[in-house]
Amino acid sequence: MDILKKFSLEGKTALVTGAAYGIGFAIAEALADAGAKIAFNCRSRKHMDEALKAYSEKGIEARGYICDVTDETQVEKMVAEIEAELGVIDILVNNAGIIKRIPMTEMTAEEFREVVDIDLNAPFIVSKAVIPGMIKKGHGKIINICSMMSELGRETVSAYAAAKGGLKMLTRNIASEYGKYNIQCNGIGPGYIATPQTAPLRERQADGSKHPFDSFIISKTPAERWGDPEDLMGPAVFLASEASDFVNGHILYVDGGILAYIGKQP
Numbered sequence: 001m002d003i004l005k006k007f008s009l010e011g012k013t014a015l016v017t018g019a020a021y022g023i024g025f026a027i028a029e030a031l032a033d034a035g036a037k038i039a040f041n042c043r044s045r046k047h048m049d050e051a052l053k054a055y056s057e058k059g060i061e062a063r064g065y066i067c068d069v070t071d072e073t074q075v076e077k078m079v080a081e082i083e084a085e086l087g088v089i090d091i092l093v094n095n096a097g098i099i100k101r102i103p104m105t106e107m108t109a110e111e112f113r114e115v116v117d118i119d120l121n122a123p124f125i126v127s128k129a130v131i132p133g134m135i136k137k138g139h140g141k142i143i144n145i146c147s148m149m150s151e152l153g154r155e156t157v158s159a160y161a162a163a164k165g166g167l168k169m170l171t172r173n174i175a176s177e178y179g180k181y182n183i184q185c186n187g188i189g190p191g192y193i194a195t196p197q198t199a200p201l202r203e204r205q206a207d208g209s210k211h212p213f214d215s216f217i218i219s220k221t222p223a224e225r226w227g228d229p230e231d232l233m234g235p236a237v238f239l240a241s242e243a244s245d246f247v248n249g250h251i252l253y254v255d256g257g258i259l260a261y262i263g264k265q266p
């Protein structure tokens, strides 16, 4: 047997939400490298134009769609356009997400709702739009980008942790409800990854020293480093491919060992 063929995505169509840069871009690049046709979306025309250039520079003919994943009408229109242009979506990566770092008692209900809307409600909306095509096709892969905060809390991220905890359970429920249609729904739980979303946590201090949170994360990570979006490429191809056809409802933590480690003694 040529086991590597099980990791091939040749002939597959993948939608990666929020893949203009960061983790989504790296995952889309990996799926393309494994043979998939790539569709991605974001809200900003500027991000879209920059992303299309970046994909093209890597030899990837990605198709970009301006779409806010919280808007069901926009999502349904985007999915219909993708299916007309690239074919039925075989692989969905619910990656688009935001975070607001605000102490809970200082956070407005609107700010809380915005985070939950993008990080939890949107994966429901996009999955609901894509699953009927997967059922007709007889297979499908859904990968929800969860988080360490699907398991752990910390100060200032109440909305994000609530959303990502919910996304873990939405992942398990989609797996439970649609497994009989040969649809596998799993999560990837990245650790602390160096992207624009975490840039504030790594900013150098005025005196040139490391951000305290930067040092904290290094002390909590057995790998003694921040993750890179590229660290998520292999896990994404695995969960998007036939190699994981009997993996369902699983959250694969790609965190350098943070969840397993009490942390380095100060």
Ligand code: NAP
Pocket: 017, 018, 019, 020, 021, 022, 023, 024, 041, 042, 043, 044, 047, 048, 067, 068, 069, 070, 094, 095, 096, 097, 098, 118, 145, 146, 147, 148, 189, 190, 191, 192, 193, 194, 195, 196, 197, 198
């Ligand atoms: P990022 O650098 O902030 O990128 C977020 C992407 O999502 C951007 O392309 C953004 O583009 C898009 N987006 C945001 N809201 C959207 C919406 N309503 N509709 C459509 N697109 C939207 O984030 P990241 O660090 O790559 O994280 C990606 C995912 O991984 C998120 O779900 C995040 O929670 C999760 N995650 C990140 C880390 C980490 O350490 N970085 C760790 C664990 C999990 P526009 O603004 O143009 O829409």
Ligand code: GCO
Pocket: 099, 101, 146, 147, 148, 149, 154, 157, 160, 189, 190, 191, 192, 193, 197, 198, 201
């Ligand atoms: C934070 C970080 C984290 C990461 C990620 C960890 O403020 O704690 O942004 O939430 O983004 O989710 O897995």
